Amino acid sequence: MIRAFHVTKRYGSITALRDVNVQIRPGEFVFLTGASGAGKTTFLRMLYRAELPTSGQLIVDGRNIASLRSREVPGFRRRIGLVFQDARLIDDRSSLENIAFVGRVLGLARGESRRRGMELLKLTGMDHRAELFPAQLSAGEKQRVGLARALMSAPVLLLADEPTGNLDPDTAIEMLRIFRAINRRGTTVVLATHDPDMIAALGRRTLVIEGGRLRSLERTVESEPA
């Protein structure tokens, strides 16, 4: 699903990522961890082509990120689900409309977009908040709506940047359970976090970024959220 060959990313004189080599297989669940500012977000942004590598090759879903043309980017992103730390919901529409918008972008009719949106809100336990606006939701609820939106395009790859960073432990565990369920359906998940408890709870392969370098730690399942 993801292959990085000697990927380096520099911002002027600052090297954010240095000679990254990694492979993530289809259907895998991978944690991406490291201290704040280590380069986790930069790596994720490159995966959905918000940033380009300075050197090296990055292949995502069979596409070379660097050679994607601008007009190919929207189609590429429609195969990737994105979950952000602050959810990034659009303020002027309800939870359901936030999700249905993605369906409309995909070319679905209004009614069909709303129907699928409701299904996904049910999946994330947010169907009772469908008509509420982001300002009326708690941080955890926003995250669940954000996750439902990311699933609207039935993505082959789900990228989550600190999705539980603003959540209390119980809500974080609940979110993790949903991510795991999505992964069981075959979606590759890359979840960035600096929460060691969460990593320990699920015990999956972990990619650690330190000083711009990435190393992979193999782990076995220790305990999984029920």
Added chain:
Amino acid sequence: MKALFGYASLCIEEAGRGIWFHRRVVAPALIVMMASLVVLGAFMLASDNLNAVLSGWRERGQLQVFLVPEVTPAQQAAIDSAIGGHSAVEEYRFIDPEEAAALFRSDFSELGDVLALLEENPLPGSYAVTIAAPMRSERVLQQLTDDLAALPGVEGAQYDLEIIGRLELGVRALRLVGVLLGGTVLLAAMITTANVIRVMVFARRREIETMRLVGASEAVVVGRFLVEGGLQGLLAGLLALAVLLTAYSFGLAYLDPDSLGFLSILPLRFLSPLMIGGLLAGGTITGLLGSWFAFGPGGVRFD
């Protein structure tokens, strides 16, 4: 076709949502655009009505021949014969000084009986001549006027086209002022719309970035703002029409035709469907161009 329809409906839906949720930001642009369209529409209304008068006069094809007060019966008979024998004349009628005075009193009742203050009736006898429809060209009318004016006993001759020509000049000047003034205000409206859209785009850059991240193409992101500008223009056009129609109806209902003087002869009518379409199209195009300028060269960029 289905995809195009889906794209258009998405853009319209998003644009409508944008206008409604950001109505406080949109309102100033809408008001400026509406005001400029009211100015333009008012000039169109005035010039259209004056044109209707001119075209009515042009179709009448009338000519007046004024006699000198001391005209002899022989001279008048010769004049009568010259007019009646001319191939371009459809019909003619002699108006004696008494009838002319009566017509003056009826047409200008507000002047009172000023003629009664004079020792004698100053109005001359005259002929009202109607030209046959196929002959109503400026050349024929001018020739006939010159021929009749040269006859002994004739003080002068004039035809409506002279007045029409002068009025046409006035209407053209009015239209030019309308186009210049309306155009200037529309340009201001376009710049205002562009700035409002820029402010909205800048204020919503995070939302736009999110749209891009979930896979929205540039066609959707830019298209919805273009449609938003167009819809604002269309809305401004509809509001301008409502203002014009209200003012027109109010004018018809409350103004006394006798107090309008010269304007009382106008067969007043509202803008034609074509002009209404033009005004709405003008508003829509202004809004679209305003939006396009917001995204065009030098427009908003935040990638």
